[in-house]
Amino acid sequence: MFKFFAAYRKEWLILIRDPAGLIVLFLMPMVMVVVLSMVQEFGWSTISKEPQVPVLFVNLDQDSVGNKFQQGLSEAKIFTLITALDSIPITEETARQEVLEGNYQIAVVIPEQTSERLRAKIRLLVSKTMTSLMMPDNDILSGVTNNDSVEILIYFDPAVRNSFRNAFLSATKEFNSRIESRMIFETFQDELRNLFPKFNMPIIDYQESVYFKEIFPSGVEEEILPSTTQHNVPSWAIFAMFFIVIPLTSSIIKEREEGSLIRLMTIPVSYMTVFMSKVGVYLLVCFIQFVLMVLAGIFVLPLFKMPALELGTNYFAIAVLAIVSSLAALGYGILIGTVSRTHQQAAAFGAVSVVVLAAMGGLWVPVYLMQGVMKHIATFSPLNWAHAGFLDLFLRGSTLVDILPEIIKLLLFFAVTISIAAIYRTLKPPVSK
Amino acid sequence: MTPSESIIGIRNLTKYYKGTDTPAIDHISLEIFRNEIFGLLGPNGAGKTTTISILSGLFPPTSGEVTIDGLDIRSNHEKIKYIIGVVPQEVALYPTLTGLENLQFFGNMYGLKGLELRQRIDEYLIRFGLEKFARKKVEKYSGGMKRRVNLIAGLLHKPKVLFLDEPTVGIDVQSRNVILEFLRELQETGTTIIYTSHYMEEAERLCDRVAIIDTGKIIAIGNPKELVEKNPEFKNLENLFLGLTGKGLRD
Numbered sequence: 001m002f003k004f005f006a007a008y009r010k011e012w013l014i015l016i017r018d019p020a021g022l023i024v025l026f027l028m029p030m031v032m033v034v035v036l037s038m039v040q041e042f043g044w045s046t047i048s049k050e051p052q053v054p055v056l057f058v059n060l061d062q063d064s065v066g067n068k069f070q071q072g073l074s075e076a077k078i079f080t081l082i083t084a085l086d087s088i089p090i091t092e093e094t095a096r097q098e099v100l101e102g103n104y105q106i107a108v109v110i111p112e113q114t115s116e117r118l119r120a121k122i123r124l125l126v127s128k129t130m131t132s133l134m135m136p137d138n139d140i141l142s143g144v145t146n147n148d149s150v151e152i153l154i155y156f157d158p159a160v161r162n163s164f165r166n167a168f169l170s171a172t173k174e175f176n177s178r179i180e181s182r183m184i185f186e187t188f189q190d191e192l193r194n195l196f197p198k199f200n201m202p203i204i205d206y207q208e209s210v211y212f213k214e215i216f217p218s219g220v221e222e223e224i225l226p227s228t229t230q231h232n233v234p235s236w237a238i239f240a241m242f243f244i245v246i247p248l249t250s251s252i253i254k255e256r257e258e259g260s261l262i263r264l265m266t267i268p269v270s271y272m273t274v275f276m277s278k279v280g281v282y283l284l285v286c287f288i289q290f291v292l293m294v295l296a297g298i299f300v301l302p303l304f305k306m307p308a309l310e311l312g313t314n315y316f317a318i319a320v321l322a323i324v325s326s327l328a329a330l331g332y333g334i335l336i337g338t339v340s341r342t343h344q345q346a347a348a349f350g351a352v353s354v355v356v357l358a359a360m361g362g363l364w365v366p367v368y369l370m371q372g373v374m375k376h377i378a379t380f381s382p383l384n385w386a387h388a389g390f391l392d393l394f395l396r397g398s399t400l401v402d403i404l405p406e407i408i409k410l411l412l413f414f415a416v417t418i419s420i421a422a423i424y425r426t427l428k429p430p431v432s433k
Numbered sequence: 434m435t436p437s438e439s440i441i442g443i444r445n446l447t448k449y450y451k452g453t454d455t456p457a458i459d460h461i462s463l464e465i466f467r468n469e470i471f472g473l474l475g476p477n478g479a480g481k482t483t484t485i486s487i488l489s490g491l492f493p494p495t496s497g498e499v500t501i502d503g504l505d506i507r508s509n510h511e512k513i514k515y516i517i518g519v520v521p522q523e524v525a526l527y528p529t530l531t532g533l534e535n536l537q538f539f540g541n542m543y544g545l546k547g548l549e550l551r552q553r554i555d556e557y558l559i560r561f562g563l564e565k566f567a568r569k570k571v572e573k574y575s576g577g578m579k580r581r582v583n584l585i586a587g588l589l590h591k592p593k594v595l596f597l598d599e600p601t602v603g604i605d606v607q608s609r610n611v612i613l614e615f616l617r618e619l620q621e622t623g624t625t626i627i628y629t630s631h632y633m634e635e636a637e638r639l640c641d642r643v644a645i646i647d648t649g650k651i652i653a654i655g656n657p658k659e660l661v662e663k664n665p666e667f668k669n670l671e672n673l674f675l676g677l678t679g680k681g682l683r684d
Contacts, residue, residue: 006541010527010534017529017570259523263586266489266519267542268511429492 003269007277014251015281025247029240029289030296037232037297038304053164055079056095056107056155063115065179069108069152072175079106079168092153099155106160106168109153118150118183126187130195152176229307233297234390235363238383240293241286241326242354245333248282249346252337265429271422279330279418286326310394317400318393324410325386331417332382338421357381385409440594440625441465441488446497448483448649457483459649460497470616470626472640472657474633476678480649481629482522485596488627489519502593515543518592522599524579525586528572532563532582535571536589543590550589557585561611577608584612588619595619597628601635613639633671643670647678 016022055073059066074081084090085098095107154172156165255261264274297309311318333350340346358364360377361384370378378384389406392398400407446461458480465471473481487494488501490510499506501513526535533554540550558564561581571579584600597616601609616626616639630636636643637657645653653660657670667673 002544002546003542006538010530010538013534014527014529255527258528259521259525260527262491262521262523263519263525263539264542265491266514266517267539268514268544269542 003273004277004280007269007273008280011251011277011281015285021247025285026289026292029237029243030292030300032240033233033236033293033296034300034304036236037229037301037306040228040232053079053106054082054104055168056085056090056098056104057081057083058090058092058095058107058109059083060092060112061110061114063113064183065115065118066110068179069110069172069175072178073108073171096155099157102157102159105157105164107155108172109155111151111153114150114152118180119187121150122180122183122187123191126184126191130191229297229301229309230394231391233293233301233309234394235387237290237293237297238325238386238390239354239358239363241289241322241386242329242332242357242383243351244282244286244289244326244329245336245350245354246347247285248278248330248333249337249340249350250343251278252334253340253343253346271425272418275334275418275422278334279327282330282333283323283326286329287322290322290326312394312397314393314397314399317398317403318390320400321386321389321393321403321407324407324414325382325389327414328382328386328410328417331414331421335417335421335424338424354383357383360384361387363387382410382413385413438467439464440467440502441627442498442500443484443488444498446484446487446499447495448480448487449495456495456649458487458494458646461646461649461651463644463651463654465625465627466641467625468620468623469641470620470628470639472636472643473627473629473646474631474636474643474674475629475646479646479678481646482598483649484646485519485598485627485629489517489596490514515590516593518587518590518595520584520587520595520597520600522602524571524583526571526579526582529570531568531570532558532574532578533567535582536586539586540589545589553589553591554585557588560615561585575605577604580604580608581612584615592624594625594627597626599629599631601630601632609635633669633674637670645674645677652677 057070057073059070061067070081070083073079082090082104085094090098090107092109095104095109098104099107152172154169255264261274294309294311298311299308302308336346336350336353340349358381360374361367361381362370362378363383367375367378367384385406389403389410392403392406396402442464444462447459448457449455450457461480461484473484475481486492488499488506490506490513493507502516504513504516506513526532527538530538536554536557537550540546540554545553554567555564558567561584563578563581563585566574566578571582574582580600580603584597587595587597601612604612613635616628620626628636628640640657642655643653643657643660644651653673655663661667661670661673664673664676667676
């Protein structure tokens with residue numbers, strides 16, 4: 001133990017002798033979390049609540065359909081409706097041209113007579129229905145054919161993301177359904193009033209009967225509603241923590257290149273002691289990085305009008321998961337640093353492999369959206385285990401016991417990687433000649 | 434002090450590196466006696482560093498036997514680490530630590546601590562004229578100062594056998610002189626020194642015996658003066674060395 005502490009002190013002294021490097025080590029992950037959370041905020045918010053995406057809106061109808069669409073899209077708060085450019089009302093041709101040139105991603109055109117044509121079509125349907133029930137009444141059918149279609153034109157920029165396109169189409173279809181339902185209801189009322197004028201039927205306002213209530217199985221969501229921050233901060237924090245691979249491999253290779261490792265190999269001290277002293281120091285670095293990133297989530301993100309990170313109350317479980325995630329990252333870094341011959345090898349492989357493991361592990365694209373074999377492969381990434389654990393703690397209100405499988409997998413990963421590194425070093429000593 | 438008792442026994446030592454069919458050292462056998470300064474001399478790639486690396490326990494031989502102070506190096510690897518001290522060819526120090534911090538660390542790795550360690554460090558720092566620079570970072574040292582600290586780091590635990598791989602390469606005359614004088618003093622205290630060098634004049638002055646190695650084989654062994662006397666066509670060790678190993682360039 002004495003040798004471990006002596007080696008730990010040495011590692012610590014080396015680390016603090018490079019204050020610029022230390023600042024970068026602590027500052028960059030914070031910057032990364034804030035910047036990438038801000039960037040990703042856009043992706044989430046297009047399907048959540050912030051009115052950010054501009055949509056050109058051309059209301060040639062100027063009747064109930066056009067007006068209700070305009071009102072509905074505005075109230076949805078996903079979009080910012082633009083009806084005039086440079087104070088000039090937008091025409092269909094202008095809208096088409098603007099989207100074609102990529103200046104805007106979406107344009108909605110409600111053609112002339114849309115409301116009237118929809119009404120006529122509904123009247124025809126209602127009339128047919130009533131006729132089949134009561135008596136033929138051909139007056140309503142005059143001038144209306146069954147093939148009349150009502151079109152709303154939507155221009156999409158080809159560069160627009162499919163997920164956003166689908167979200168927009170869903171929203172417009174939903175408005176249309178509401179408008180159509182209301183019209184059918186009102187037409188039926190009118191028709192019945194016409195058929196039975198002596199009953200003096202009251203006018204009933206159409207109200208939607210079904211509301212959707214979001215219920216979260218853990219029961220804690222009343223306190224912590226899943227926000228973009230709750231998703232983004234754990235993802236980027238894990239990603240940043242695994243980037244400890246770069247300074248750690250650099251420390252290992254430097255020790256080898258400077259010859260100190262050769263001396264250490266002739267001294268009665270085990271490789272494990274040497275490795276573990278590095279783990280001890282860099283574990284502290286990782287943990288401080290994590291705390292700083294969490295603090296950035298709590299205090300810095302709100303400065304940019306983003307939701308603050310909510311930690312909940314399970315601090316102990318969060319700390320344990322942060323420590324074992326760091327250990328997994330350190331084991332991986334020690335293995336890469338040990339088997340790499342040069343700084344370039346270690347830096348290139350280390351950085352790229354962390355990005356691959358992050359992508360593979362569902363840090364950017366959720367695992368539930370992955371297809372086929374990728375869904376299976378994702379479960380082999382240590383970043384996936386760490387991510388799953390943090391999502392459980394931050395979003396599902398899980399406890400330490402719930403995330404035990406992830407903790408065990410991360411610890412095993414650390415044990416296996418550091419053991420392979422020690423065996424490799426024993427079998428392949430760092431002697432140049 | 435008269436060397437007589439063997440402290441290192443090497444029999445048929447052979448080393449093939451992976452992927453090569455030419456041995457780096459080829460069936461070397463020799464005895465090194467207690468308290469002697471033994472020089473391993475040879476051109477680049479002759480097998481000097483490979484021999485020292487095997488004796489230091491850095492990697493095992495392909496075949497052959499080595500005993501140090503009666504202990505087989507294969508089965509007593511860890512015990513032997515307490516007996517030997519190694520001063521590598523590279524300046525094996527942490528450049529961002531001070532000389533004192535480096536020495537404290539390496540002393541700690543031998544299990545030394547507290548006052549005992551501090552006294553030893555101070556003693557050596559004074560002996561090598563480094564006491565004023567103990568708290569300066571090694572990266573600020575001159576080449577000679579680095580070599581001196583590099584040597585001290587291998588001596589702190591007072592080893593019975595000291596391996597020095599080109600300890601005076603690239604340093605000024607004064608630093609070299611201090612190191613060579615010190616090695617003589619160290620021999621007087623009972624330490625056996627195995628030393629490699631390219632400086633023949635230095636080896637002739639310092640070593641009790643030398644072995645000239647080329648292409649992994651010992652081609653001459655004995656006291657430097659006696660070797661020259663036995664080969665009167667050569668006026669000194671350097672001439673003898675060039676005569677035996679040739680004047681062609683080595684990589």
